[in-house]
Amino acid sequence: MSYSIQTALVPAPQSYETVDLQIRQDKIAAIGAHLPPADTVADTIIDTVIDGRDKLLLPGFVNAHTHSSELWQRGLIPPLPLELWLAELYDFAPLDPEQIYLSALGTAVETLLSGGTTVVDHLVLIPGREAETIAAAVRAYREVGIRAYVAPLVQDQPFGTGLPTLGTAQASHSPASASPEQVMSTEAVLDLLRDAVRQFHDPVAGINLVVAPTGIQLCSDALFEGCAALSDQHGLCRHAHLLETKAQKILAQEKYGGSAVAHLKRLGYLNQRSSLAHCVWLDDYDIEILAETGATVVHNPLSNLRLGSGIAPLLKYRQAGVNIAFGCDGSASNDSQDLLEAIKIGSILHNTTDFEYRHWITPREAVEMAALGGATGLNAADQIGSLTVGKQADLVLYDLRSLSLLPRTDPIGLLVLGRPTQAVHSVWVNGRQVVAQGELCTIDVNQLRQELFERSAWQSPRQSAMRQSMEFRYRELMGLAI
Numbered sequence: 264m265s266y267s268i269q270t271a272l273v274p275a276p277q278s279y280e281t282v283d284l285q286i287r288q289d290k291i292a293a294i295g296a297h298l299p300p301a302d303t304v305a306d307t308i309i310d311t312v313i314d315g316r317d318k319l320l321l322p323g324f325v326n327a328h329t330h331s332s333e334l335w336q337r338g339l340i341p342p343l344p345l346e347l348w349l350a351e352l353y354d355f356a357p358l359d360p361e362q363i364y365l366s367a368l369g370t371a372v373e374t375l376l377s378g379g380t381t382v383v384d385h386l387v388l389i390p391g392r393e394a395e396t397i398a399a400a401v402r403a404y405r406e407v408g409i410r411a412y413v414a415p416l417v418q419d420q421p422f423g424t425g426l427p428t429l430g431t432a433q434a435s436h437s438p439a440s441a442s443p444e445q446v447m448s449t450e451a452v453l454d455l456l457r458d459a460v461r462q463f464h465d466p467v468a469g470i471n472l473v474v475a476p477t478g479i480q481l482c483s484d485a486l487f488e489g490c491a492a493l494s495d496q497h498g499l500c501r502h503a504h505l506l507e508t509k510a511q512k513i514l515a516q517e518k519y520g521g522s523a524v525a526h527l528k529r530l531g532y533l534n535q536r537s538s539l540a541h542c543v544w545l546d547d548y549d550i551e552i553l554a555e556t557g558a559t560v561v562h563n564p565l566s567n568l569r570l571g572s573g574i575a576p577l578l579k580y581r582q583a584g585v586n587i588a589f590g591c592d593g594s595a596s597n598d599s600q601d602l603l604e605a606i607k608i609g610s611i612l613h614n615t616t617d618f619e620y621r622h623w624i625t626p627r628e629a630v631e632m633a634a635l636g637g638a639t640g641l642n643a644a645d646q647i648g649s650l651t652v653g654k655q656a657d658l659v660l661y662d663l664r665s666l667s668l669l670p671r672t673d674p675i676g677l678l679v680l681g682r683p684t685q686a687v688h689s690v691w692v693n694g695r696q697v698v699a700q701g702e703l704c705t706i707d708v709n710q711l712r713q714e715l716f717e718r719s720a721w722q723s724p725r726q727s728a729m730r731q732s733m734e735f736r737y738r739e740l741m742g743l744a745i
């Protein structure tokens with residue numbers, strides 16, 4: 264298919280300009296004023312002409328960290344810190360691959376309708392049905408047509424070892440002391456990932472497998488090293504949570520006798536293909552390591568606020584030259600997948616951390632972090648992330664006549680600082696139009712709504728056994744009254 268988006272507004276240095284943009288097959292074929300309504304390269308008539316008047320055209324953003332199946336628990340978990348929130352989450356996690364499929368559909372749709380064309384799904388696996396979980400998410404992303412980085416969330420240490428012991432004998436970080444709780448062995452995890460890569464890794468079609476140990480709190484050195492080797496072998500991106508909470512920083516000190524970031528560097532896990540979610544509790548030395556290795560920070564401001572994890576030192580990352588992307592994080596810690604909301608909060612939040620307002624993030628910088636920063640974090644800046652001829656056509660057209668984007672002032676300022684609703688008019692991923700007139704072209708969203716409604720029920724407060732068993736230890740650790 265070929266498209267010509269005509270007379271759309273695009274950002275230019277200091278201002279905006281009006282251009283035509285042509286898409287041929289999967290790529291941006293031409294950008295310029297008053298392009299002829301023909302595909303000059305293939306010498307054919309353009310299939311579809313899109314009226315871009317009163318619309319803003321931007322590269323698609325990357326939702327650089329989420330967990331799709333959390334959709335089933337959004338709005339439900341009470342205000343709790345990460346460690347106790349996780350216990351609630353896992354006690355009631357969905358166990359049916361069909362649920363995984365539906366929540367991946369929902370995550371993709373909400374990402375597309377808030378400006379995202381790529382999603383990184385740090386996919387929580389159903390115990391004993393891991394391969395089916397991956398297959399269900401891949402099926403959903405293929406059907407919706409979003410560019411997907413499917414990152415099976417893996418660990419090889421039991422949940423109970425994720426908290427520091429503070430010198431007590433309660434837990435050890437060695438896998439040999441694992442409780443009866445089911446944990447896959449390191450080799451079994453790596454076998455699962457190898458199989459998934461063989462079956463599903465298809466970058467040309469927009470489906471990418473990612474190695475993604477959950478984080479230092481539940482993973483052995485051998486798992487990080489095995490994942491790094493697999494990443495090198497197949498050119499896969501690497502992902503992980505990193506120092507999301509203060510408890511994790513204390514744990515790193517216990518487990519490694521020092522910095523988690525330095526340890527990951529020693530293990531060879533950090534390079535330009537690595538993206539690390541949260542990065543709230545890093546110090547200046549850690550930041551230098553990220554800058555030097557080329558790893559990307561994925562900023563998830565809403566979940567960091569929701570779980571009380573803290574404010575990531577984003578302005579320091581920017582000044583050190585660390586690449587930054589934005590993520591929504593899972594829908595049970597946000598509790599939405601509105602990427603524009605994450606970009607807004609993730610930008611203005613940092614005005615409170617530094618009086619030097621010249622360091623504050625401008626709306627244009629935020630948009631570039633969300634698009635090109637996201638692409639860079641996936642080692643794909645040469646393929647996506649900007650309006651550049653020859654790149655993949657991952658594009659979003661915003662309707663500047665949407666009430667939430669009026670009156671006419673600065674389009675990107677309105678988009679980032681405002682509260683855009685129903686502003687996405689059209690979306691292309693890999694040159695395929697997946698949203699038109701604000702509606703999905705690829706799947707029936709009404710049917711999805713019906714399925715989500717019927718497979719859920721209004722809930723009353725729940726009792727999480729795991730949370731109760733952890734609460735005393737957590738309060739002691741954090742110095743809270745028992």
Ligand SMILES: [Zn+2]
Nearest residue numbers: 504540592593
């Ligand atoms: Zn996460």
